Amino acid sequence: MILYTVVGNGYKDLSQLESLEDVHVYVNLTNRCPCACTFCLRQTKTMEEGHSLWLKEEPSVDEVIQEFQKYDLDDFAEVVFCGFGEPLERVDDVVQIAGILKHFRRDLPIRINTNGLGNLIHERDITPQLKGRIDVVSISLNAPDANEYYELTRSRFGVQSFEAMLDFARLCRPYVPQVVMSVVDIIGEEKIKKCQKICDDLGVTLRVRPFEE
Ligand code: SF4
Numbered sequence: 456m457i458l459y460t461v462v463g464n465g466y467k468d469l470s471q472l473e474s475l476e477d478v479h480v481y482v483n484l485t486n487r488c489p490c491a492c493t494f495c496l497r498q499t500k501t502m503e504e505g506h507s508l509w510l511k512e513e514p515s516v517d518e519v520i521q522e523f524q525k526y527d528l529d530d531f532a533e534v535v536f537c538g539f540g541e542p543l544e545r546v547d548d549v550v551q552i553a554g555i556l557k558h559f560r561r562d563l564p565i566r567i568n569t570n571g572l573g574n575l576i577h578e579r580d581i582t583p584q585l586k587g588r589i590d591v592v593s594i595s596l597n598a599p600d601a602n603e604y605y606e607l608t609r610s611r612f613g614v615q616s617f618e619a620m621l622d623f624a625r626l627c628r629p630y631v632p633q634v635v636m637s638v639v640d641i642i643g644e645e646k647i648k649k650c651q652k653i654c655d656d657l658g659v660t661l662r663v664r665p666f667e668e
């Protein structure tokens with residue numbers, strides 16, 4: 456499933472929707488990720504066949520564009536790069552696809568949901584590539600300190616991942632109109648306050664999401 460949307464707690468292929476008006480379209484580009492988060496559905500592999508975000512093969516840029524060509528971009532509320540993996544593993548393809556979509560609809564809002572480790576993955580600063588292509592970057596902050604973050608994400612880059620993720624948020628700011636960091640509400644008020652302070656210091660927005668089983 457390359458293009459999908461979220462319905463309740465499930466995922467639905469775009470082709471199965473009766474109406475596409477105001478739909479939030481998710482692009483599933485890769486299952487690769489440097490993390491192995493304790494809460495990630497990637498660990499469980501329990502997705503139903505046919506509704507699966509597991510990719511047999513990563514779609515090429517052409518294949519993704521061909522999927523978009525089946526629809527009217529004007530119907531969409533937003534396009535979000537987010538799947539069962541880290542979209543910025545394929546940063547070059549993400550910005551190429553976003554550029555093509557913006558060419559056909561300049562005001563189409565485009566977001567990336569990311570773990571914020573793109574600069575570690577590519578061993579360079581990728582944030583300038585996002586300029587003019589991406590409207591919102593939403594980074595999973597997860598926790599207010601490096602050790603807890605590492606325990607949760609089990610990033611292959613180790614405990615340095617937390618600082619790199621914060622740096623990524625800071626570096627995105629000149630290039631991306633809206634930089635958001637997210638946590639789930641189950642971490643509790645005290646940790647949410649610490650996360651708010653981190654976001655205030657970085658000059659980005661904190662989003663507290665409700666926890667879903
Ligand atoms: S960063 Fe996202 S895709 Fe990667 S393991 Fe964590 S929750 Fe899953």
